[in-house]
Amino acid sequence: MRSGKVLSRWALVTAMVVTLLVILLAEPAWEWSLRYLFPGQRTVLYERSSLAGLAWEHFFLVGLASLLSTLLGVTGGVLVTRTGGRDFIPVIDNLASIGQTFPPV
Template sequence: MSRLLRLAGRPAVWVSGAFLLVLGALPYSAGLFGALFPDLPRPLYSRASFLDLALSHAALVGIATLVVVGVGIGVGIFVTRPVGRDFAGPIDTLTAVGQTFPPTAVLALAVPAMGYGGAPTVMALIVYGLLPVVSATIAGLNAVPRAPMQAADGIGLSPGGRLLKVELPLAAPVILSGVRTSVVLNIGTATIGSTVGALTLGSPIIEGLSGSNPAYVIQGAVLVGLFAVAADLWLDELERALT
């Protein structure tokens, strides 16, 4: 019971509750936005349900995150092994370029090859989200103290066993901080996927901006903001637990 009470007092729970509350209340808020913006003929976004937008947005970010985590941690492990140390510089440059490359440009390049919809959006999120995970993995593994690694060698662990049983567990909090940064960035970045036909919480924002409808912009922005903050807080809880 005490654990449940402590959990209920966490900011992550409150923000998640606020997100779900807003998500459930928005379909019934036409009167509110009509009063706030009386000049708008359609004050409530209705091309798709807000629940569908949220689920699609979460799915795009989730798919991209799975790829980013798998590739980013794999690359970080590779360049911290003796066989891959020579590739550390070029890989760092490539991931940095991916971070600075505008997601809109990635979308523009991906659409001719992948078509419209979620696929180019996922590609843009992967490119944009790799750097934090790769950098955090490299930093975390390089920061592992030598004493536990020498102890692992002393008890006869193989290099793979030392990596799985010593290095990765000790580096996990640092790696998770990179994953956390990547996820929060991609929750915000996924909104522009609506410009190429992806169904996201950015759909009301894009339509509102193009149609001079501030009510749509507010509806999408509030949901995206609460979603990003809730994800950040939950990952912070996990990071604290690992630490």
């Protein structure tokens, strides 16, 4: 029974990845449907880059920001838990509070 659930989860993940790839790579279909929906518009898609290229840039920037924030957060957390870094607890606490004011978009 358990292997059936695992298999169905993998099937769902595979279907989601395939759907994402189709959405990103089917620009002619997007252009056709958007021109049908908005016949008065001259430009219906961003012409300077492909949707797949823009998605790749987005994934790269999100990954880089996540990596940097994780490295800085863990380093700051380890620093203030040591005897020599206890003086920096208010600074790290204030930085964490500032970071929490920005909503995830």
